[in-house]
Amino acid sequence: MRYLLDTNIVSELVKNPAGRVARRVEEAGVANICTSIIVAAELRFGAAKKASQRLTLQTETVLSGLEILPFAAPADAACWAGMM
Numbered sequence: 204m205r206y207l208l209d210t211n212i213v214s215e216l217v218k219n220p221a222g223r224v225a226r227r228v229e230e231a232g233v234a235n236i237c238t239s240i241i242v243a244a245e246l247r248f249g250a251a252k253k254a255s256q257r258l259t260l261q262t263e264t265v266l267s268g269l270e271i272l273p274f275a276a277p278a279d280a281a282c283w284a285g286m287m
Contacts (some may be wrong), residue, residue, distance in 0.1 A: 206231055208238045210245050210267070216265045217246065217258070237270040 208216075215224045226287050243266050250259040 207237050210242045217261045237272050239272050241272050242273050
């Protein structure tokens, strides 16, 4: 089983790299964990907005260890289909 991590979960990994979420990732196996390009963009934007080199470095460290999935067709159509 693969797990797609959302912004809140990856943010928790950034804030607390040895915490509960990190332990769950380890249990699941990093090969079974991924996130989306949207999550990566949100986290990078947040770090840049805070102008924190430490936060930027922590964010990049966490993201570099995760597979980041693209947002590509047909996902663009599928995400709106559920909202109509």
